[in-house]
Amino acid sequence: MQVIINVIEAIYGFLWNDFIVLPLPSGGTLGLPLLAILLLPTGLYFTIRSRFLPIRLFPQMVRVTLERRGRKGSGALSGLQSLIVSTATRVGMGNLVGVVAAISAGGAGAVFWMWITALMGSATAFVEGTLAQIHKEKDPLYGGYRGGPAYYIHNFMAKRRGGDTKRRSLLAIGFAISGLICWCGISQVIGNSVSDAFENAFHIPPLYTTIVLVAISAVIVLRKNATVKVLDILVPVMAGCYLIFTLFIMIKNIGQMPAVFSRIFSEAFGLRQVAAGGFGAVLMNGVKRGLFSNEAGSGSAPCAAAAAETDHPVKVGLMQAFGVFIDTIVICSCTAMIMLLAPENVTEGLVGMDLLQAAMQYHSGSFGVVFIAATLWLFSFSTFIGILFYARSNVSYLFGDKWLPQTAYKVLALIMLFIGGLAAYTFVWDLGDVGIGLMTLFNLAVIFPLSKQALDSLHDYEEKYLGRRKKEK
Known part of the structure; x- marks a missing residue:
């Protein structure tokens, strides 16, 4: 067991600790983890190649998200349902605790870099979502479709081998196993976060909270197709309530809003931090939060994107890009505003959920503490339901179309x-x-060499749909 733990910690350090440390003129340093080194240029590359799609086609993202497609009884999801499933996993405790940690370590300026990273991540999410649609296949177990990175990696490697699709790809197997490992680890984190939050807010022993959480989860995930039905209701309600509550706080403190935005932009470029050598902390904490909250590039969300039924793959890609906007620009910003609108003496010396609960108590008294605990429960619960939807296609890729492996996982x-x-x-x-x-x-x-398919599909979409719309006008 100790050997296994040592191996896990070694891989963790390689992926997440500072891979390159750059000196700054101010005397500070800028630490870059390997994943940030990979994901940031990827987002920038796809943003440029798609001709700044997140900005240029933002109205299209909203328009296609509001379309409802998918034949009744087909088992396939509509594009909107696939967005809801991916949003369920993106919008999790990271939107609460993660944002708190980013601002605590990097200051208000971290919020600005979180926004910038989200804009670039939108382009990556578009490419992933479109590729998932292009390479999806029928799902004989659950009905509808399935797919994701394991499937488009498989097809890519099969083509390189001369079209041998029967032989499985080691790269695709590696992705599927990594995903199942990740989602098991996240399950443990979810259980711990929820029980801690309820113990702090309501003084409920962790055992009782955990039994209820597991029992409700089991009733949903062990039924064949209850997952999507639950998330269809849960995700819009929880995200909408959190947004409305935050807007109430912002309106209540409307006089402070100009100062908050001024602080975000001034600290983003280190006007105060450069002198203290802390610009690296500002930049990287915002970047990390943006990268790892919206999951763009990780390959998680395409597992939901592939399940959608649509008349053009690009529509699902646009919805996935919009999902990044919802997660980071909207939900993460809500948490940031709740924190930044509270006086510093209220949150001084606090970290994590304690800090956020103190800010909520300042804004809304004891109701705020209860609200944030309930919100964390909903966010975490929806994440658990969503990741088990992701797991379906990966379990099928590894073990075939059998119910036993699905249930066992x-x-x-x-x-x-x-x-x-x-x-x-x-x-x-x-x-x-x-x-x-x-x-x-x-x-x-794989998405770099395959990205041409997504970009060609984008060109086709713009010619067929946007070109026709322009002629009609």
């Missing part, structure tokens, strides 16, 4: 959820981070 995830609710095991948390890091490496190795 769900039971394993429920066990990890239960264990996490009772105690925190650091190496399991690291295991989740190692999983998503390896997923990202496997995914990025």
Whole structure:
């Protein structure tokens, strides 16, 4: 066991610790983890190649998201449903605790770099989502479609081998295994975060909270197609309530808003931090939060994107790009505003959920503490349901079209959820981070050479739909 833990920690350090450390003129340093070195240029590359799609086609993102497609009884998801599933996993505890950590370490300026990173990540999410649609296949177990990186990696490697699609790709197998490892690790983290939040807010023993959480989760995930139905209701409600509550706080403190935005922009470029050598912390904490909250490049969301039924692959790609906007520009910004609108003396010396709960108590009294605990529960619960939807296609790729492996993985995830609710095991948390890091490496190795398919599809979409719309006008 100690050897396994040492291996996990070594891989974690390789992926997540500073890979390159650059000196800054101010005397500080800028640490760049390997994943940031890979994901940032990827986002910039796809943003340029797509001719700044996140900005140029933003109205199209909204328009296609509001379309409802998918034949009744086909088992396939509509594009909007696939967006809801991917949003369920993107919008998680990272939108709460992660943003708190970024601002605590990097100051208000980290929010600006979080926004910039999200804009670039939107282009990566578009490419992933479009490729997932192009390479999807029928799902004989659940109905509808399935796919994701394991499938487009498989097809890419098969083509390189001369068209041998029967032989499985080691790269695709590596992605599928990494995903299953990641989602088991996340299950443990979810259980621990929810039980801690309820113990702090309501003084409920972790055992009771965990039993209820696991029981409700089991009723949903062990049924054939209950996942999407639950998320269809849960995700819009939880995200909408959080947004409305934040807007209420912003309106209540409208006089402070100009100062908050001024602080974000001034600290973003280190006007205060450069003198203290802290610009690296500002930049990288915002970048990390943006990269790892919206999951663009990791290959998670394409597992949901592939399940959608649509008349053009690009429509799903645009929805996935819009999902990054929802996660980072909207939800993460809500958390940032709640924090930045609270006086510094209220949150001084606090970290994590304690800091956020203190800010909420300042804004709304005891109701704010209850609200944030309930919000964390909903965000975390929806993430758990969503990642088990992702797992479907990866389990099928590894073990074929059989119910036993599907059920076995769900039971394993429920066990990890239960264990996490009772105690925190650091190496399991690291295991989740190692999983998503390896997923990202496997995914990025293929989406660059495959990106031409997504960009050609974008060109076709613009000619067929936007060109026709222009003629009609």
